[in-house]
Amino acid sequence: MNELEKENIKSRRQKKILELVRRHPIMTQTMLKDCLSREGIHVTQATLSRDIREMNLIKGVNGEGYFQSRIVPKRQISHRLFVLFSMAVKAVEQSGNVIVIACEPGMAASVCSIIDELGWNEIIGTIAGNDTIFVITREGTSHQLAEQFKNINS
Numbered sequence: 001m002n003e004l005e006k007e008n009i010k011s012r013r014q015k016k017i018l019e020l021v022r023r024h025p026i027m028t029q030t031m032l033k034d035c036l037s038r039e040g041i042h043v044t045q046a047t048l049s050r051d052i053r054e055m056n057l058i059k060g061v062n063g064e065g066y067f068q069s070r071i072v073p074k075r076q077i078s079h080r081l082f083v084l085f086s087m088a089v090k091a092v093e094q095s096g097n098v099i100v101i102a103c104e105p106g107m108a109a110s111v112c113s114i115i116d117e118l119g120w121n122e123i124i125g126t127i128a129g130n131d132t133i134f135v136i137t138r139e140g141t142s143h144q145l146a147e148q149f150k151n152i153n154s
Contacts, residue, residue: 013041014051021057025065032066058144081114085152094146099135101149108133120145 016039017032026032029048036043043051057066088107093100103111112128115135122141127134137145 010051013043014055016041017051017055017057021066027059027065058141081118082152084111084114085149089149089152092146092149094142097137097139097142099137099142099146099149101133101135103131103133105131107131 013036016036020026020032020035020039024035026035029045029052032052033043033045033048036048052066059066084107088103088111089101090104091102093102101108101111108128108131112126112133115123115126115133122138122145124136124138126136135142135145135149
């Protein structure tokens with residue numbers, strides 16, 4: 001099997017995974033693997049784990065099952081956000097479902113505007129002052145988002 005065929009199989013499998021998690025509350029990888037098998041797609045646990053990671057699937061905290069996170073890998077984040085973060089953000093802290101981003105004076109509104117443009121489902125809302133941003137997140141996602149922001153800044 002050549003690389004193109006492998007990519008086509010992977011693409012179809014990942015498309016089916018998204019379709020399944022959107023239609024059904026799938027709580028575990030085993031459930032997902034079973035659903036794929038019923039669809040005629042047989043996959044190893046390692047491949048399924050890799051697909052879940054590549055597709056940014058995360059589990060909801062209230063029995064929602066898997067859903068696709070809007071958090072994207074650092075390499076896919078816009079250059080504008082990366083540059084602004086590296087210049088303006090001094091620190092990122094997380095407590096409960098709130099992330100506090102400390103910025104250089106006068107820069108919080110600009111950084112906050114770009115965060116809002118991302119449209120991440122995990123973010124309920126943002127508030128920007130002169131040098132501080134509060135990011136209010138959905139339950140169970142703040143730690144992951146805070147790490148995302150820290151990774152952008154490092």
